[in-house]
Amino acid sequence: MLDFVKHRENLFQAMADNSVAVIPSAYIHLRNRDADYPFRQSSDFFYLTGFTEDSACLVLQKKQGQCRTILFCQAKVKEMEIWTGYRLGPEAAIAELTLDEAFTITELDDKLPEYMSDCDQVYAAWGSEKQWDQRLIDAIEKVKLKARTGVQAPTAMQAIEPLLHELRLIKGPAEIELMAKAASISAHAHQQAMARVQPGMFEYQLEGTIRQYCAEQGSRFDAYTSIVGSGENACILHYTHNDQQIKDGDLILIDAGCELNHYASDITRTFPANGIFSKEQKALYEVVLNAQLAAIEAVKPGNHFNHPHEAALQVLTQGLVDLGLLSGDVDSLIKEEAYKPFYMHRTSHWLGMDVHDVGAYKQDGEWRVLEPGMVLTIEPGLYVAPDDETVDAKWRGIGIRIEDDVLVTQDGHSILSFEAPKTVADIEALMAGQHG
Numbered sequence: 389m390l391d392f393v394k395h396r397e398n399l400f401q402a403m404a405d406n407s408v409a410v411i412p413s414a415y416i417h418l419r420n421r422d423a424d425y426p427f428r429q430s431s432d433f434f435y436l437t438g439f440t441e442d443s444a445c446l447v448l449q450k451k452q453g454q455c456r457t458i459l460f461c462q463a464k465v466k467e468m469e470i471w472t473g474y475r476l477g478p479e480a481a482i483a484e485l486t487l488d489e490a491f492t493i494t495e496l497d498d499k500l501p502e503y504m505s506d507c508d509q510v511y512a513a514w515g516s517e518k519q520w521d522q523r524l525i526d527a528i529e530k531v532k533l534k535a536r537t538g539v540q541a542p543t544a545m546q547a548i549e550p551l552l553h554e555l556r557l558i559k560g561p562a563e564i565e566l567m568a569k570a571a572s573i574s575a576h577a578h579q580q581a582m583a584r585v586q587p588g589m590f591e592y593q594l595e596g597t598i599r600q601y602c603a604e605q606g607s608r609f610d611a612y613t614s615i616v617g618s619g620e621n622a623c624i625l626h627y628t629h630n631d632q633q634i635k636d637g638d639l640i641l642i643d644a645g646c647e648l649n650h651y652a653s654d655i656t657r658t659f660p661a662n663g664i665f666s667k668e669q670k671a672l673y674e675v676v677l678n679a680q681l682a683a684i685e686a687v688k689p690g691n692h693f694n695h696p697h698e699a700a701l702q703v704l705t706q707g708l709v710d711l712g713l714l715s716g717d718v719d720s721l722i723k724e725e726a727y728k729p730f731y732m733h734r735t736s737h738w739l740g741m742d743v744h745d746v747g748a749y750k751q752d753g754e755w756r757v758l759e760p761g762m763v764l765t766i767e768p769g770l771y772v773a774p775d776d777e778t779v780d781a782k783w784r785g786i787g788i789r790i791e792d793d794v795l796v797t798q799d800g801h802s803i804l805s806f807e808a809p810k811t812v813a814d815i816e817a818l819m820a821g822q823h824g
């Protein structure tokens with residue numbers, strides 16, 4: 389079970405005394421006319437509350453060592469609930485979410501100056517959303533108006549991210565369990581896609597296969613928009629049109645992962661539409677796979693965040709030279725970034741509640757050292773542009789990426805997404821079983 393009270397306690401501990409933190413929920417965004425996008429709670433807000441409604445705001449006050457948790461949320465209004473569904477309401481929220489106080493969201497602007505009075509600092513995600521910046525500044529102004537009554541107004545606007553996102557970067561046991569489950573569901577969904585693909589299908593139909601499987605396994609939403617790129621589309625890094633017909637002889641790159649109770653998975657696999665890699669596809673695939681394995685080996689406590697990337701670059705560049713796509717001395721080619729036309733992105737990002745999760749990548753200008761509880765992706769790739777005249781025509785239009793979710797453990801790492809097949813032999817065997 390996720391322990392939201394514990395998350396708040398950890399944040400309180402990091403906050404300076406005599407300070408207030410303000411963390412708003414996410415908004416509902418309009419898609420078109422009266423239709424909204426599906427609502428997704430703000431990760432920061434959910435991490436501290438477990439509350440999934442919109443139009444809410446969390447206020448944490450630490451004053452003379454005393455910590456208070458206050459929630460503002462939508463009032464319980466029967467007529468509104470008939471249209472938009474159940475609301476918890478402030479009264480029930482206190483016990484349900486273990487709060488000290490709760491009010492309706494319409495009371496926020498009146499109450500905020502009270503909570504800020506005689507506090508020195510206001511922690512918030514300053515500079516993220518103009519309306520909130522203005523709202524908080526208005527509240528500070530209201531406190532200043534009370535100066536003659538002896539009330540002190542806050543004197544510092546502090547970024548909440550360094551405190552809160554440091555906590556989110558190190559995952560606890562319940563978070564790791566959720567992420568492992570999400571990764572397992574997604575890994576099996578990739579297996580389903582491999583098993584069901586047929587030349588002639590449209591990319592979005594394979595996308596549908598993945599979503600349906602994840603839903604059957606208890607995931608309501610994807611962690612991000614799935615990328616299903618066949619043939620040359622695999623060379624477009626963030627391809628999400630997913631509307632082309634899959635051809636015999638294509639490779640298909642699928643970058644898809646489900647979200648489970650606000651925790652993400654992020655897996656990429658590349659496989660042949662007809663179940664058998666061509667000679668060129670296999671040659672490039674083996675290079676990417678070996679780069680990925682080398683990068684995963686570099687995930688361990690004490691190594692820094694960039695170690696896996698460096699390991700991947702070494703193998704990828706060597707492979708490009710061996711296959712004749714580049715020529716020259718490998719170390720010089722890496723230094724000159726000669727690999728960039730074929731590998732233009734980085735190897736890793738943090739993974740957590742957000743697919744590109746929070747947490748600093750560098751500390752004091754140095755790549756950060758990996759610690760147990762961090763989760764990162766390892767996702768090298770090679771992409772040969774369809775119009776790349778510098779290489780033999782047989783390589784053009786091939787795009788490959790292999791991505792796993794890797795947890796840093798005490799003595800190394802654990803691959804959360806290990807159930808998604810990735811060797812040529814395993815993929816071809818799985819596909820042969822289903823096609824034969």
Ligand SMILES: [Mn+2]
Pocket residue numbers: 654737765767791
């Ligand atoms: Mn990724």
